[in-house]
Amino acid sequence: xSSSFNESAEHMDVEYVAQLARLHLxxxxxxxxxxxxxxxxxxxxxxxxxxxxxxxxMAHPMPRTNVxxxxxxxxxxxxxxxxxxxxxxRHHQFxxxxxxx
Amino acid sequence: MNYHVTIGLETHIQLKTNSxxxxxxxxxxxxxxxxxxxxxxxxxxxVMPVLNEEAVHKTxxxxxxxxxxxxxxxxxxxxxxxxxxxPKNYQITQYDRPFCIGGQVEIEVDGRKKIIRVNRIxxxxxxxxxxxxxxxxxxxxxxxxxxxxxxxxEPDMETPEEALAYLQALKQIMVYGGISECNLEEGNMRxxxxxxxxxxxxxxxxxxxxxxxxxxxxGVFQALQAETRRQESILESxxxxxxxxxxFDPDAGVTLPMRSKEYAHDYRYFPEPDLMPVVLDKDxxxxxxxxxxxxxxxxRERFVSQYDLPEYDAAVLTADKHLADYYExxxxxxxxxxxxxxxxxxxxxxxxSEKGWTIEQFPIQADALAELVALADGKVINSNSAKEVFSIxxxxxxxxxxxxxxxxxxxxxxxxxxxxxxxxxxxxxxxKSVEDFRNGKQAALQFLVGQIMKLSRGKANPQMxxxxxxxxxxxxx
Numbered sequence: 001x002s003s004s005f006n007e008s009a010e011h012m013d014v015e016y017v018a019q020l021a022r023l024h025l026x027x028x029x030x031x032x033x034x035x036x037x038x039x040x041x042x043x044x045x046x047x048x049x050x051x052x053x054x055x056x057x058m059a060h061p062m063p064r065t066n067v068x069x070x071x072x073x074x075x076x077x078x079x080x081x082x083x084x085x086x087x088x089x090r091h092h093q094f095x096x097x098x099x100x101x
Numbered sequence: 102m103n104y105h106v107t108i109g110l111e112t113h114i115q116l117k118t119n120s121x122x123x124x125x126x127x128x129x130x131x132x133x134x135x136x137x138x139x140x141x142x143x144x145x146x147x148v149m150p151v152l153n154e155e156a157v158h159k160t161x162x163x164x165x166x167x168x169x170x171x172x173x174x175x176x177x178x179x180x181x182x183x184x185x186x187x188p189k190n191y192q193i194t195q196y197d198r199p200f201c202i203g204g205q206v207e208i209e210v211d212g213r214k215k216i217i218r219v220n221r222i223x224x225x226x227x228x229x230x231x232x233x234x235x236x237x238x239x240x241x242x243x244x245x246x247x248x249x250x251x252x253x254x255e256p257d258m259e260t261p262e263e264a265l266a267y268l269q270a271l272k273q274i275m276v277y278g279g280i281s282e283c284n285l286e287e288g289n290m291r292x293x294x295x296x297x298x299x300x301x302x303x304x305x306x307x308x309x310x311x312x313x314x315x316x317x318x319x320g321v322f323q324a325l326q327a328e329t330r331r332q333e334s335i336l337e338s339x340x341x342x343x344x345x346x347x348x349f350d351p352d353a354g355v356t357l358p359m360r361s362k363e364y365a366h367d368y369r370y371f372p373e374p375d376l377m378p379v380v381l382d383k384d385x386x387x388x389x390x391x392x393x394x395x396x397x398x399x400x401r402e403r404f405v406s407q408y409d410l411p412e413y414d415a416a417v418l419t420a421d422k423h424l425a426d427y428y429e430x431x432x433x434x435x436x437x438x439x440x441x442x443x444x445x446x447x448x449x450x451x452x453x454s455e456k457g458w459t460i461e462q463f464p465i466q467a468d469a470l471a472e473l474v475a476l477a478d479g480k481v482i483n484s485n486s487a488k489e490v491f492s493i494x495x496x497x498x499x500x501x502x503x504x505x506x507x508x509x510x511x512x513x514x515x516x517x518x519x520x521x522x523x524x525x526x527x528x529x530x531x532x533k534s535v536e537d538f539r540n541g542k543q544a545a546l547q548f549l550v551g552q553i554m555k556l557s558r559g560k561a562n563p564q565m566x567x568x569x570x571x572x573x574x575x576x577x578x
Contacts, residue, residue, distance in 0.1 A: 020367055021190075022183050059176045059198070059378045067377040071118050071155035074125030077139045092134045093239035096185040099231060 012037045104298040104336065106329055107306055108264050109256035110321075111293040112271060113249050114281045115227060116159045121246035122226050123150030123193065128248065130287045134241040142226075142246035144189035150375055152177075156248035157200065157379060158389065160224045163250060163280045164201025165390050167219055174380055175200050177373040182366050185240055186228035194251075196370040198378075199223035206254075206274065207398060208266035217267045218255040225249050244288075250280075256295065256306070261325035264294065268318050273397045277422045291316045296325060297342070298332045307332075308342040312349055312356055324349035328356045400425060408438035417446055424450075424460045427467050434471025437478045444474055448491055464498035465491070473502040485559050486511040511560065517569070520561055523553045524569045535574055546570060 014034045018025050025033065079092060088095035118128050124141035141148045161171055178196035201222035208215050227247035232239045252271065258264045272283040272290060283290045297309035312328060315321045327349065332342050347356040395403070397419055404415035404425075419425045424445070431441045449470070453463060473494070477487035490502050490511065506512055527549055528535055538545035546567060553566040 016367075020181070020183065020369075059174075059372050060374065062377065064377045065380040067151065068154035068157065068379075069125075069151045071120055071153050072125060073120045073127045074139075076136060077126070079133075079135050079138070082135060082138055082143065088237075090234075090237075090239055093232070093241050094135075094185075095237050095239055096231075097238070098236055099185060099233060099238045 012041060102337065103301045104333055105301055105303075106259050107256045107297050107299070107309075108258035108261075108325060109295040110252075110254045110258070110264060110267060111295075112252045112254070112268065113227075113291045113293075114163075114252060114271075114275055114283065115289045116156055116248040116250060117279065117281050118153060118155045118159065118248055120153060122153050122156045122224070122248040123246055126246060128246075129243075130284075130289075132243055134239075134243060136243065138242045138245070143242055144187060144245070146189070150193060150373075152376060152379070153248060156224060157381075159248070159278075159280045160200045160222060160250050161381070161386065162278055162389060162393065163252075163275060164204060164222050165386075165393055166274050166278045166280075166396060167201075167204035167206055167222075169201035169204035169219065169222060171381065171386050172198055172200055172202060174198060174378060176378040177376045178370045179373050180368045180370055182368060184228075185238065186231055187245070192225060192228060193373055193376070194225035195223035200379075206267055206270050208263060208270050210260070210262050210266050215257075215263065217257045217263070217270075220253040220255050222250055222252050225251060256297075261322045261329070264325055265318055265322045268292065268321060270397075273420065273422070277394055277397050277400075279394070285317055288316055292321050294321060294325060296328050296332070298329065298336060300336070307336075308344050310342060310345055310347055310356070312347045313359065315349060320349055320351055323351065323354060324356055327354055331356060397422075404428075408432060408442070410439060410442050414439070414442045414446065417450075418442060421460065427460050427463070430467035431471045431474070434468050435475050435478070437474065440474050440478050441471065444470060444491075448488070452495065465494045466498070469494060469498075469500075469502060476502055476506060480562065482506055482511050483560070483563055485554070489559075517565065519557075520553075520565050520569050523556050523561060524566065524573055526556060527552045527570075528573060535577075538570075538574055539577070 012034070014025070014030055014037060018030075018033075083089045083092065083094070086094045116128075120126060121128050121137075121142055124139050126137045126139050126142055129137060141150055163169075164171060175195065176198045177193050179191040180194050180196070181191045183190055199221045202220075204219035204222070206217045206219060208217055227244050227249040229240050229242045229245040232241070254267065258267060268290075275281045275283050281289050292315050294312045294315070295309045296312070297307040299305065299307040310328060310332070312324050315324060328347070335342055346359045348359050349356050401415045401419045404410050404419055405412060408415075410418070418428045427449075428441065428445050431445065432438050435441055449460075449463065449465075452458070453460065456462075473487060473490055476482050476490070477484060482490065486506070490505050493505055494500060494502065531549060531552060534545045534548050538549065549570050550563055550567050553561050553570075554563060
């Protein structure tokens with residue numbers, strides 16, 4: 001496993017991030033995304049210039065709290081419709097590559 | 102060398118709600134696979150979670166029951182990871198602003214009481230269930246989105262016994278609070294443990310190992326025993342423990358490393374933008390606090406003071422909330438609280454254990470048991486007849502004990518002239534045993550009483566019969 005993600009790095013470790021997201025990148029893609037992501041990080045770096053002394057971190061841009069629903073059940077979904085999107089189905093379950101050896 | 106063991110537990114507890122945490126699918130165990138699912142709990146892109154108010158209430162109630170401070174400002178975060186039990190590739194959980202902060206659970210091991218501190222309780226969504234087949238795995242999303250609390254303890258436990266006692270106490274509190282059924286067979290309670298060893302006298306904690314995802318108390322206990330031995334032998338041979346994630350193999354009785362690839366994560370927590378923060382009114386929290394049910398410990402103490410029961414009885418009866426409820430319903434119908442306790446602890450619990458029933462499945466209603474206890478306590482029937490009535494009630498749960506006693510003529514014979522007649526007959530017939538008793542053989546008296554019980558078809562008052570025998574034989578020349 002490569003070095004862990006470092007938020008303050010100027011260069012993002014594209015290979016590591018791709019691995020976490022299970023993305024397979026060609027060498028060309030890696031170079032391209034490296035440049036693009038570094039540009040984004042550079043832009044985010046500009047925000048560091050802002051003085052945030054005494055400012056509470058914001059959890060959400062909308063000034064609303066307590067959006068809750070009552071504990072009630074809705075109508076049951078259609079299982080066949082749900083499973084129709086799966087590449088592979090067995091015993092009414094989604095089939096995925098074997099996870100444990 | 103002697104080692105000091107340090108244990109901390111992360112306990113996942115599924116909340117008892119009607120619907121899931123972020124959608125209106127049923128929160129119900131045991132249904133056909135993928136029948137309680139919708140785009141939200143299936144993790145479709147672009148779907149919007151909406152928080153279930155009851156999940157919040159139950160989490161805070163759990164915190165109030167263990168003395169947590171309730172967070173003034175709570176929010177949800179995304180925990181990123183890649184695994185088929187969560188197709189949106191993140192779990193919604195709480196990172197730095199959980200609902201409950203601090204708290205404690207009291208345990209007792211070998212008569213010694215100890216406080217186990219709780220660090221926090223946060224609320225998150227449970228994930229789908231994987232079943233592993235030969236060449237592939239199957240995924241059922243019914244469980245995905247079940248409201249799940251994570252109770253994080255401080256590393257305050259020092260033995261597997263203490264860890265077990267903590268889990269039992271925690272379960273008791275959650276069941277008492279109506280927060281979770283804590284049914285282990287249904288996966289309502291699952292546990293990760295952290296354990297480290299350090300030589301006696303060393304202040305600094307040793308390197309810890311984590312054992313993941315155990316779903317039985319016995320498993321936790323055995324895993325901790327096995328891991329203690331493993332770390333001890335590493336340290337004993339001069340080696341050092343690696344910080345790693347293990348699983349417990351109950352068949353082999355050993356802890357084994359998990360595949361590092363599977364558990365190498367970089368969770369990259371960040372605030373969940375699809376959910377608004379939760380800020381609870383102090384009045385609401387105080388109202389919820391005022392609605393808290395009695396804690397197991399309080400109820401145990403009350404059983405001693407209100408019903409005048411021994412500590413032991415109180416502990417047995419209050420260990421299970423539903424059993425304690427049953428006892429209280431039965432006790433309400435009688436004056437002899439200790440007699441009811443004896444009946445529940447012996448006959449009722451014996452049947453529960455033989456049949457594998459919970460008290461809720463027990464067919465004899467509490468008021469019928471109370472009536473039976475009153476009949477036995479008032480010496481209307483003797484103890485053998487009482488047990489017989491109990492057996493009949495098991496078969497005919499609706500029957501009235503009083504009516505049964507009348508119908509079957511089981512009322513105890515306490516009329517002294519009737520008993521005298523039986524005594525005279527037995528003394529005439531059993532001369533050998535009478536002689537033995539006169540020569541000091543106490544067991545002979547039991548035999549003679551038995552003969553009287555036989556003659557009276559079980560109805561004679563055995564204490565009166567024994568007394569009459571003693572009197573009559575004692576006055577014989």
